[in-house]
Amino acid sequence: MKISLAVLDRQFQLHQAEYEAAALRALRSGWYILGPEVEGFEREFAAYVGTKYAVAVNSGLDALTLTVRALGIGAGDEVLVPANTYIATALAVTENGAKPVFVEPDEAYGIAADRIEAAITEATRAIMVVHLYGQASDMDAIRAVAARHAIPVIEDCAQSHGARYAGYMTGALGRAGCFSFYPTKNLGAFGDAGAVTTDDAELAAMLRKLRNYGSKVKYHNEVAGVNSRMDEIQAALLRTKLQHLPELVAERRRIAARYDAAIQNPHIVLPKVRDAKGDHVYHQYVVRTKARDAFQAYLKEAGIETVIHYPIPPHLAECYARLGGRRGDFPIAERYADEVLSLPMFNGMRVEEADYVIATINAWKGA
Numbered sequence: 001m002k003i004s005l006a007v008l009d010r011q012f013q014l015h016q017a018e019y020e021a022a023a024l025r026a027l028r029s030g031w032y033i034l035g036p037e038v039e040g041f042e043r044e045f046a047a048y049v050g051t052k053y054a055v056a057v058n059s060g061l062d063a064l065t066l067t068v069r070a071l072g073i074g075a076g077d078e079v080l081v082p083a084n085t086y087i088a089t090a091l092a093v094t095e096n097g098a099k100p101v102f103v104e105p106d107e108a109y110g111i112a113a114d115r116i117e118a119a120i121t122e123a124t125r126a127i128m129v130v131h132l133y134g135q136a137s138d139m140d141a142i143r144a145v146a147a148r149h150a151i152p153v154i155e156d157c158a159q160s161h162g163a164r165y166a167g168y169m170t171g172a173l174g175r176a177g178c179f180s181f182y183p184t185k186n187l188g189a190f191g192d193a194g195a196v197t198t199d200d201a202e203l204a205a206m207l208r209k210l211r212n213y214g215s216k217v218k219y220h221n222e223v224a225g226v227n228s229r230m231d232e233i234q235a236a237l238l239r240t241k242l243q244h245l246p247e248l249v250a251e252r253r254r255i256a257a258r259y260d261a262a263i264q265n266p267h268i269v270l271p272k273v274r275d276a277k278g279d280h281v282y283h284q285y286v287v288r289t290k291a292r293d294a295f296q297a298y299l300k301e302a303g304i305e306t307v308i309h310y311p312i313p314p315h316l317a318e319c320y321a322r323l324g325g326r327r328g329d330f331p332i333a334e335r336y337a338d339e340v341l342s343l344p345m346f347n348g349m350r351v352e353e354a355d356y357v358i359a360t361i362n363a364w365k366g367a
């Protein structure tokens with residue numbers, strides 16, 4: 001059997017007629033950017049997440065970068081960022097001239113709540129949490145530290161659409177929730193798109209300005225903004241997919257439960273669910289093994305494609321050499337980068353495919 005990860009056509013086919021109708025509706029409307037479809041999506045997405053506002057932008061990176069900017073964070077400021085995240089989380093900080101201060105992850109791959117306090121200085125202006133792989137971070141503990149220091153929590157929800165914590169959706173747990181709708185995400189568009197959710201009216205208004213050249217009234221540019229507008233076709237498609245998000249999440253959970261129950265190999269560490277408060281939507285199903293590269297090669301040999309999320313932690317990224325990060329600075333994040341592997345997990349995955357992955361893994365003798 002061959003299991004490729006170039007499978008986005010499958011989730012499209014699950015609801016193909018509805019997507020085609022939505023795209024045509026937008027095409028025929030004669031309005032292509034920031035129009036009624038975007039407004040409708042913003043309203044429906046805010047209702048889904050449980051916040052007062054959602055502001056649509058052009059990508060997850062823009063959602064993060066513009067949120068940091070809208071909160072007035074810039075040169076001389078520090079923002080705490082998990083040491084094991086995707087580079088975008090850190091880029092949102094450095095794009096604004098501020099400094100990312102990395103914090104080691106816990107065993108469930110979220111920022112380690114008990115290591116945050118030690119990283120806070122006079123210059124700390126925000127804590128960025130990433131609900132990595134789709135599991136809500138340790139929010140009670142994180143918010144308690146944030147409240148003690150009166151600094152906002154920004155949630156990177158690029159991988160956690162639909163994940164809850166203590167009854168709230170991720171994206172409604174901090175000052176702002178930053179979402180990506182990159183096609184592979186759990187709520188993926190058919191192109192680039194993103195959004196910020198918040199209850200803060202001032203923040204929402206500033207984001208609306210920033211995404212459209214800094215103007216609320218056309219040609220009255222109050223701040224130096226950017227072009228980060230969502231287009232109507234993507235919004236129409238996202239409205240359609242949002243209606244199916246609960247079933248798409250349920251499908252991922254079913255695949256994860258199958259993996260959880262049946263993968264049995266002493267060399268493989270399965271994903272850990274932190275506690276009963278937060279749930280997991282399995283954007284990725286990530287296992288760990290000491291001989292990761294050999295394991296990945298073995299799976300490839302058996303026709304199973306896998307990805308490493310992520311092989312290089314941000315403090316060791318070439319683009320951040322100027323920050324002076326060294327190997328050994330964040331040993332936990334570095335070990336995860338060396339050991340993690342994301343198994344096939346996608347909407348439209350067949351039971352026989354999951355079972356083939358399971359059988360292949362269970363037959364692995366280690367390296």
Ligand SMILES: *Cc1c(COP(=O)(O)O)cnc(C)c1O
Pocket residue numbers: 059060061062085086088089130156158159180181182192193194
């Ligand atoms: C995908 C992703 C982003 C960036 O989203 P884009 O839409 O690709 O800009 C940011 N943070 C995390 C954790 C992501 O997975």
